[in-house]
Amino acid sequence: MIYSSKPSNEEILQCVQLVRAGDKCAFENLFKHFYAQLCEFAFQYVKNRQCAEDIVQLLFLHIYEKGEEWNPTGNIKSYLFTAVRNRSLNYLRSQSKTNDHQSLDNPSSDALKLSHTHVEEELYAQDLNRAIQSAFENMPDQRRRIFMLSRESNLTYREIAKVLGISIKTVETQMGRALKLLRKELNIFFTLIKN
16 A cells, blocks of 8 residues: 555555555555646646546546456556556547647746745745746746656656656756756846855
8 A cells, every 4th residue: 555655666566456456445545646746747738737637537537447457567657657648648639729728837836835024035936936937938848748757756767758758868868958947047046045
């Protein structure tokens, strides 16, 4: 069963076996552990929170209905992210080109909501938020996805490569470029902190 926030692969595999055996508690644990990460990942594709949640919920419904027949191979985390990616792409293909998609929310805004007591600090935080949002918007979609999978979902470069169907070298290159862009875009803020 998944009890810790960072369960080992062995714990996750044990949970999967219990899910396959029909253990509802194990299914709930698996769902709770991966749901938020998978929704955020789906959102990177569909740009709509409700659609992202629907995609992830339908995936878990499929897993639940399959029961013993559900037999993921390899790393379960990679399996789930790949399944969400494929379902997200299928959703996008099924939508007409005239659908308006919501813009990408700043994935780091929650981490930056600080309670400030001084107006200057509030303005500084707002400026920093805008700079981070701008940096994310300036990243190509694939680079942004790679960065989010690494930093928000804690996937390894190997897992990211498998989920996105790209080489590990591409993941390394894109992460390097993402970090370089963030350092460049946010350099002014770090200079202000030092002074």
